[in-house]
Amino acid sequence: MKWYVLRTAGTKEKKAKEYLEKEIVRRGLQDSVGQVLVPVKREIVTKNGKRKVVERLLYPSYVLIQAELNPDLEYLIRNDVPGMSGFLTENRSVPVKDTQKTSESSKSGQDKKFQIERVPVPIRDDEAARILGIQDESVDNPAETEVNFEIGDSVKITDGPFNGFSGTVDAIEEDRSKLKVIVVIFGRKTLLELSFTQVTKE
Numbered sequence: 001m002k003w004y005v006l007r008t009a010g011t012k013e014k015k016a017k018e019y020l021e022k023e024i025v026r027r028g029l030q031d032s033v034g035q036v037l038v039p040v041k042r043e044i045v046t047k048n049g050k051r052k053v054v055e056r057l058l059y060p061s062y063v064l065i066q067a068e069l070n071p072d073l074e075y076l077i078r079n080d081v082p083g084m085s086g087f088l089t090e091n092r093s094v095p096v097k098d099t100q101k102t103s104e105s106s107k108s109g110q111d112k113k114f115q116i117e118r119v120p121v122p123i124r125d126d127e128a129a130r131i132l133g134i135q136d137e138s139v140d141n142p143a144e145t146e147v148n149f150e151i152g153d154s155v156k157i158t159d160g161p162f163n164g165f166s167g168t169v170d171a172i173e174e175d176r177s178k179l180k181v182i183v184v185i186f187g188r189k190t191l192l193e194l195s196f197t198q199v200t201k202e
Contacts, residue, residue, distance in 0.1 A: 001034045002122030003131075005088035006063040012083030013038045017063050020081050024073075032073050034066030039131055045148070062088075064131070069120060087120035148201075149179060155199040157183070162192060166202060 008016045017038050024033050039058040063084070067073060078086045096113040123131075149155070153169045167183035170191060177196045182189050 001066050001068045003064055003066050003128040004069070004120050004122055006065055006077060007085045007088060008061055008063055009083045009085070010061050013057060013061065013063055016081055016083040020063070020065075020077070020084065023076055023080065027072065027076065029070075029073050029076070032068050032070055037064045037066075039064065058131070064123075064128075066128075074120070087118075089118040090121045091116050092119045149196070149199075154202040155179070155181060156202050157181070157192075157194065157198060158200050159198040160194065167192070 006016075006020075017036050021036050024030060024036075040055040041058055042053055042055055045052050045054050065077070074087075077084065093114045093116055096115050149169055149172055151169050151172065155167055155169055157163055157165045157167065162183060162185075165183050165185070167181040169179055170182045171180035173179070179194050179196065179199060181192050181194055181199065183192055184190070
């Protein structure tokens, strides 16, 4: 089986995937399909001091399918899935079947007739492995933190012993999800280490 890229209308990726999976079962095509995938990456977004896990599409408007293509499956994908517009294809010149001659008489190529067809093109095995690797990593490590702070930002502390104090971001440590914030306490500048969830932008 090879991995193919299917095109969808924007925001219709998951609905198209679900419909396609149901139709594959309904039409008895399971033996031709490994899996249908909408690649996503999980991230933690911190906004207003609250952490939320969100799923971001790695490839908006595309769905991947692992399959051994046959005419029934191709027809289903090209014509019968709402929100799906078919395969990522390339143009290929193919011989017209009803004019095929013997190999001896057609060596010159003069009596061969060709037509252009749009043929589904599988992605390379290494590219499929890379995409699946990102997907598996996202499942194993539930989320990465999306940083929406910058050095110099004014922030307000929303949690901990300094709740209510305001300060300025002095450093960001993304790998630890920590900020270093300069806060004026009793007239003195003090450097505090706080997690992303303990502050909000002012």
